[in-house]
Amino acid sequence: MEGYIPGEQPIDQSVVKLNTNENPYPASDAVARALSKITVEDLRRYPAPIANKFRQVAADYHGVEIDNIIPTNGGDEFLRLTIATFVDQHQTLGIAEPGYSLYPVLAQAQGCQVTRVALQQDWNLDVDFASRLNDANANLMFIVNPHAPSGILTPVDRLAEIANEFCGVVVIDEAYVDFIEPGLAYNSVPLINEFDNVLILRTMSKGYSLAGLRFGYGIGPISLLEPMLYKTRDSYNTDTISQLLATAALLAVDDAAITWKNVIADRTKLKRKLAEMGLSCPDSQSNFLLATVPTDNDAANIYQCLKDQNILVRYFDLPHLQDKLRLSIGTPEQNQQLLDALGRILHKNH
């Protein structure tokens, strides 16, 4: 098996880093204040084992109970825990492809099989997604929503259909949920009460500008969370600082929402300008755009030319993605630098 290759994390802070979907704006002043108050004495003792203060704040935010929340060491740990808890060795995880390339790596690391169902041409889930995974005896499915790397959003009623039809556990990975147009009023949380097989993953990495912190959480029915909380989870899986800062960040959600609004507005602008240059993108509800390069250009080459100009974007050498680049939405200045560099590269290619 192959390990997961994360996007490059250059040490050089001058790089225009549009390759791993970080929020271009830092966390709020409230988080900064919480950070400044932490002392080494706070770190001498073990953390609260399951971060109950955070859990209560998250429960209040989502309108659920504290027992519907599980904190994890980044969203990756939540994904791993769902496999460890719901898929035995040689049993099957179901995914859509293309998707988040970590999914099959996590399954294979735990000795599980993976069944892949191709997305439709328009990036939506196959109409028979659930039934095909039932046919494959999948115990668990991962749906990243908004989708990565396309940014396409699956509506809640479609998710409900899938949860209703699928015989296993449905994980809705909402890593990018904060960047959905507020007008769409997307909210999948009520599904955890309607269905006993739905888990939702949230993370502080993107929406709350805390990728360096490694803090995510799951929302789900008690019946699904209990074995994860008390059996498969490492006893102290989240640390004192991340618990404190994640709590502060969630309490200051209005500050984070300002960054979401900016990213959404800049996504619209960037998409329009890319279209003017001949790069089309699906309708992204995330903090990135998946841009198809003009037909007489090579995406891998453009990726490299951008890198040579100190701009990092993401290129996937995978089926359906070889003519595309995934561009994280940066600050307006970074987006303009990207557009200028793309303009030079495309011009030179003619």
Add this chain to the structure above:
Amino acid sequence: MEGYIPGEQPIDQSVVKLNTNENPYPASDAVARALSKITVEDLRRYPAPIANKFRQVAADYHGVEIDNIIPTNGGDEFLRLTIATFVDQHQTLGIAEPGYSLYPVLAQAQGCQVTRVALQQDWNLDVDFASRLNDANANLMFIVNPHAPSGILTPVDRLAEIANEFCGVVVIDEAYVDFIEPGLAYNSVPLINEFDNVLILRTMSKGYSLAGLRFGYGIGPISLLEPMLYKTRDSYNTDTISQLLATAALLAVDDAAITWKNVIADRTKLKRKLAEMGLSCPDSQSNFLLATVPTDNDAANIYQCLKDQNILVRYFDLPHLQDKLRLSIGTPEQNQQLLDALGRILHKNH
């Protein structure tokens, strides 16, 4: 299966907390300075995936190469990773009993079998420990050294014998290594070059007063670490802050060593005073003592009486431990409070 029950973590900071082996002294000024320099902007991006700066500092400290170091989210994650990497489902982990009660829980969570070999009466490993685990086809063994909960130290030459004889991978869990008498000159690290089946676990939790941080690391031959680093480990398993503070702590090891010296001196005093009160303890090289209560007393009852007086210690309702209490070494004041309270309780029992 049952989950692991960690020691109580009271929120009340006035509790005399001698139950989970935390260092009674805070981390050094160097760590405090490193903490004070971290800003939310440092947390916006993902962390260095495998903490290479920390790895280099740890490699220099131990006189090994950077590729001989793996950073983990606390020592618990290292233990879990070794099982995930070296023990397939239905294969076997070998342990000594009594020992660290997390070991069988981790194995069972991953669907592995556990073979237990009883310790000798004097808490030393059975002379046939390795051969009995070979007979059981164990793929992996965990040795906590110094031993928990007795504090007994197994010398390096005995570890070498075991590594030489055992057919699987040997993990030496050195969570408490920093509290060994310096005069004993214990150093197991050369074993990773002598044997291709030895892994060593270190943690910043105890010796470096950073239990709240969740940062541990493994030391081992590249052949064993490579699959853990690049296949079974979550891609960003340690966060930016813990990497920075663990690095600062290791660079300021001389400051931490002052706390070790204090703990060692106070361990000697506490052991002597406990003996005067009729509580005998094995020769601990750790930051705790395992005290056998006088024969006409009930350890569970003393635990509860201490708790009623706001002093938390650890009682294990397990074979060989039911007449004992595990007492973490606190500050001199805390140790005296413990002795005073014990004196009152034992006096009242007569």
